Amino acid sequence: MTDPTKAPTKAPTTGPTRSDPVLERLKGLHPKVIDLSLDRVHRLLAALGHPERRLPPVVHVAGTNGKGSTIAFLRAMLEAAGHRVHVYTSPHLVRFHERIRLAGALIDDDHLAALLEECERANAGGPITFFEVTTVAAFLAFSRVPADVVLLETGLGGRLDATNVVDRPAVTAITRISYDHRQFLGNSLMEIAGEKAGIFKPSVPVVLAEQPAADALRTLSLRAGAIGAPIQGWSATPQPGGFRFESAKRRVDLPMPGLPGAHQIGNAGLALACLDHLPLAVDDAAVVTGLAAVEWPARLQRLRRGPLAEALPPGWELWLDGGHNDSAGEVLARQAVDWAAGADASGDSSGAAGEAPRPLLLIYGMLASKDPYEFLAPLAPFAHAMRTVAIPGEEASLTAEESAEAGRTCGIQDTAAAAGVAEALASLTEGRDGPARVLICGSLYLAGAVLAENG
The missing domain is CATH 3.40.1190.10 (Mur-like, catalytic domain)
Structure with missing residues (x-):
């Protein structure tokens, strides 16, 4: 006992x-x-x-x-x-x-x-x-x-x-x-x-x-x-x-x-x-x-290992954040500005000197009780593309198509629904030249599912 x-x-x-x-x-x-x-x-x-x-x-x-x-x-x-x-x-x-x-x-x-x-x-x-x-x-x-x-x-x-x-x-x-x-x-x-x-x-x-x-x-x-x-x-x-x-x-x-x-x-x-x-x-x-x-998972956490991270082409980055409201969207937007300026999430220089900023690609899912427009509005101007998913195992999740419609309404034109995170990653990488940065975001419940799937 x-x-x-x-x-x-x-x-x-x-x-x-x-x-x-x-x-x-x-x-x-x-x-x-x-x-x-x-x-x-x-x-x-x-x-x-x-x-x-x-x-x-x-x-x-x-x-x-x-x-x-x-x-x-x-x-x-x-x-x-x-x-x-x-x-x-x-x-x-x-x-x-x-x-x-x-x-x-x-x-x-x-x-x-x-x-x-x-x-x-x-x-x-x-x-x-x-x-x-x-x-x-x-x-x-x-x-x-x-x-x-x-x-x-x-x-x-x-x-x-x-x-x-x-x-x-x-x-x-x-x-x-x-x-x-x-x-x-x-x-x-x-x-x-x-x-x-x-x-x-x-x-x-x-x-x-x-x-x-x-x-x-x-x-x-x-x-x-x-x-x-x-x-x-x-x-x-x-x-x-x-x-x-x-x-x-x-x-x-x-x-x-x-x-x-x-x-x-x-x-x-x-x-x-x-x-x-x-x-x-x-x-x-x-x-x-x-x-x-200090350690605190799913708060601008970079995923470096595991099947999801390893499915990306060489030089790509995979990030995870569980923020889900307007303030969290604003924080991620400020981080996107830093990334575009060549700084990583710790404020250090990111990438080789003279390297073009990496496109920011989103994978997004959210609970139906949250406001997707408040979260996405500040982040949308920095997103080159987005794939949306329903949160696995959550009946209260927005559907992937509902989230996709929110993304298009917020101005992310290259937005499409996906059956899951692995499919979303495959869709974002297909036919894209050069390294990019993928951010999975919108819900702590989605973040938990990602961490479980990534081992």
């Missing part, structure tokens, strides 16, 4: 596991996938003896874009300093186990299955959503395995998100806010920001990412002021080859973050600002090591 006081080091397997049937049963406990409320979570936590009250210091992160990257930076820097870190993120890309990391290791399948079964018994058949019951399982795991800190990502919104049951986190953080999940969070950035601000707690420090909309920033500031949650100032300023971070507790010049894209400077800075409010030492050397070592 798995020892619940020790973090397992065995990675989850890729075949059927003991947890799979339990996870399937838990999906049937509520008729809705999303039903925002804290009542069911509080009920189950109480039945389990309130594990959420027995946690190490918690960093609670909400926002629209950059939550996972911010947490990845935090984990990398904290672990570089020798600290044991619990992490809860969602959704997963390939296997559910990715959501729960115990003291540095992905949760072992036997341990996960035992926790889920314990939550299932305590729930006693009551209505509860899949995200709610699995979030409770994560709290149960975190309460039993020793660690120095918990990094907690909200699933949707903040105020009524299942993670919002920790009465006094060490610090709360809000990443950039843009339009997403409007049917649950509201149709204005003020409404969405208000829901995100629901994680603020009296007297608990708040760190905010730079907000593209004044309405969002104003709402966050007013909510923090109303409950007495002090907002902490910080800045991350780009410099040649890196950035300068400044706050009340740290001023340091740092190299570019290890995650590709200039936008990651802001996510790294937000993570550094969170470190200021943890009772844990993280010196500048650990910060530098962590920034370089």
